Amino acid sequence: MQTDTYYAATAPRLTFAPLTGSICDVEVAVLGGGFAGLATARGLQERGITSVAVLETQTIGHGASGRNGGFVFGGYSRDAADLVRDLGLPQAREVYACSRDAVALIRSRIERHAIDCERTKGGALLLNWFRHSARAERQLRDQARWLRENFGVVWDEIQPAQVRQWLDTDRYGGALLERDAFHFHPLKYALGLARVFEQAGGQVHEHSPVTAIDRSAAGGFLLRTAQGASIRAAQVVVAGGAYLQTLLPALTGARLPIATYVIATEPLPAELRPIHTTAALYDNRFAFDYYRALVDQRLLWGGRISIRQREPARIAELLKADMLKVFPQLAAVRIEHAWGGLMSYARHKMPQIGQLFPGLWFAQAFGGHGVAPTTAAGEWLAEAISGRADLPAALQRYGLTPVFGRAGLLAAQASYSWAELRDVLRERLPG
Ligand SMILES: Cc1cc2nc3c(=O)[nH]c(=O)nc-3n(C[C@H](O)[C@H](O)[C@H](O)COP(=O)(O)OP(=O)(O)OC[C@H]3O[C@@H](n4cnc5c(N)ncnc54)[C@H](O)[C@@H]3O)c2cc1C
Numbered sequence: 001m002q003t004d005t006y007y008a009a010t011a012p013r014l015t016f017a018p019l020t021g022s023i024c025d026v027e028v029a030v031l032g033g034g035f036a037g038l039a040t041a042r043g044l045q046e047r048g049i050t051s052v053a054v055l056e057t058q059t060i061g062h063g064a065s066g067r068n069g070g071f072v073f074g075g076y077s078r079d080a081a082d083l084v085r086d087l088g089l090p091q092a093r094e095v096y097a098c099s100r101d102a103v104a105l106i107r108s109r110i111e112r113h114a115i116d117c118e119r120t121k122g123g124a125l126l127l128n129w130f131r132h133s134a135r136a137e138r139q140l141r142d143q144a145r146w147l148r149e150n151f152g153v154v155w156d157e158i159q160p161a162q163v164r165q166w167l168d169t170d171r172y173g174g175a176l177l178e179r180d181a182f183h184f185h186p187l188k189y190a191l192g193l194a195r196v197f198e199q200a201g202g203q204v205h206e207h208s209p210v211t212a213i214d215r216s217a218a219g220g221f222l223l224r225t226a227q228g229a230s231i232r233a234a235q236v237v238v239a240g241g242a243y244l245q246t247l248l249p250a251l252t253g254a255r256l257p258i259a260t261y262v263i264a265t266e267p268l269p270a271e272l273r274p275i276h277t278t279a280a281l282y283d284n285r286f287a288f289d290y291y292r293a294l295v296d297q298r299l300l301w302g303g304r305i306s307i308r309q310r311e312p313a314r315i316a317e318l319l320k321a322d323m324l325k326v327f328p329q330l331a332a333v334r335i336e337h338a339w340g341g342l343m344s345y346a347r348h349k350m351p352q353i354g355q356l357f358p359g360l361w362f363a364q365a366f367g368g369h370g371v372a373p374t375t376a377a378g379e380w381l382a383e384a385i386s387g388r389a390d391l392p393a394a395l396q397r398y399g400l401t402p403v404f405g406r407a408g409l410l411a412a413q414a415s416y417s418w419a420e421l422r423d424v425l426r427e428r429l430p431g
Contacts (some may be wrong), residue, residue: 001316005067006264006300006337007187014191016204019055019229026203027051028385029223029233031210034065035186035371036239036363038193039378040385041202042109047386050201053231054194055223057209061190063243064370067341069262069290069302071280072107073124073181074100077367078349080147089150091394096151098392102375103180106189115192117184118295122278124181126155127163128173129283130427137173140284144176154179168274171326172283183280183292186371210247213238213360220359235359235385239374242342244364250356254400255344255365256412261315262302263323264294264337265330273297274327286419289322299323299330305368305416307409312338343368345412350398353377353391361385 002009027049030037033056041054056062076083076099083092110119130136140157147153158175198204209226213236216222220234238248242257275281275293282290291301301323310318316338324331346352346365351373353363361384363377383389404411 019205019208032239033060035374043382053203066187102372117188125279131173166277242344
């Protein structure tokens with residue numbers, strides 16, 4: 001089994017030079033070469049702010065952005081119904097719409113710049129895991145109706161018989177199809193976006209970990225990297241996700257780094273391919289499986305949520321067992337890649353976007369549903385930094401709530417284990 005991710009093994013080897021030398025000036029320095037950092041940098045450039053540098057500790061897409069499931073769909077980690085409870089319907093509708101606009105923006109950036117990232121149309125299919133439960137089927141239909149009535153979003157109801165034609169398993173009941181969604185090779189997209197940004201005059205520096213952000217005597221901020229290089233910026237955006245370490249305790253103290261895992265099988269021969277739809281697939285449990293067919297006929301399978309990072313061999317073992325619960329016919333299939341990634345979660349499960357001080361911006365805590373929301377964040381920040389609009393007022397509701405370090409992690413694990421147990425009970429005692 002290979003120890004790198006499937007994505008790293010199949011993406012082009014694009015590289016970006018580290019930051020060197022002392023003191024160059026930019027208008028905006030962006031810390032983090034994930035989707036949040038790249039979307040902000042590109043959003044600024046699209047608004048005429050061209051003096052922008054992205055600094056990345058490792059390589060572009062090294063974090064969650066280059067190792068995720070590749071689902072590009074609307075919504076956030078926090079449920080849509082909770083958004084309405086928090087914000088009231090008009091604001092919740094606006095915030096939700098921004099995530100759908102972000103799906104469209106990613107699609108249009110891919111098309112406009114011909115980013116080769118294996119975009120696969122076909123939507124995302126939310127499957128009912130609790131196939132014997134009439135209540136679960138009803139809840140799925142209610143969810144579709146609720147989204148249509150409140151947010152004007154149409155998710156198609158898919159009957160169990162159709163699900164069985166699309167998937168060689170009787171594991172599920174019915175499903176909902178979000179047609180507008182798609183899936184892609186996330187690392188190729190991250191690299192493609194970085195290249196577009198660089199070709200339009202932006203600076204991208206890999207292997208450039210920012211170790212200090214100080215106020216500059218000349219105004220603005222002075223950022224230093226571990227290699228002793230420095231850069232002066234009038235404004236800074238910190239988008240380090242769960243990979244940000246001790247640099248800014250106000251940020252790291254407000255989000256939990258939570259692991260989730262992915263495997264990729266060997267390419268499957270035609271008779272073993274269990275998916276006959278181009279949709280990406282996931283189910284309606286708390287810790288759901290998420291999977292999709294890759295362009296080279298492998299099956300990519302993700303799942304589980306934990307506070308523990310695990311070795312690839314153990315991830316392969318755990319996720320293969322999950323996969324066999326759905327597709328037992330794949331027992332002899334080899335797992336060729338297994339990896340984990342860290343998501344950053346706030347206690348309220350919404351992104352945290354704002355300013356620590358005037359000119360020092362942040363965007364983090366996109367959780368496990370972050371591809372579109374990071375792009376929405378990039379737009380919000382680019383509008384704010386370029387002085388065109390304030391950040392949306394709704395975001396104030398989701399601040400830097402403390403997570404209480406190790407105790408917070410243990411509490412999160414306990415609540416995950418409880419939610420998983422509830423799902424097991426629900427499956428055994430269908431209503
Ligand atoms: C395994 C997995 C599967 C997922 N599946 C999906 C999915 O299918 N669909 C979906 O919508 N969401 C998914 N997510 C969530 C989504 O990937 C994330 O929410 C999103 O990518 C977060 O982007 P980000 O830019 O905030 O963070 P990251 O992508 O983690 O980027 C942060 C970057 O900052 C860099 N950095 C940190 N500190 C410094 C520093 N001091 N100096 C310079 N650089 C620094 C890091 O090296 C890293 O590259 C998944 C996440 C994981 C882990």
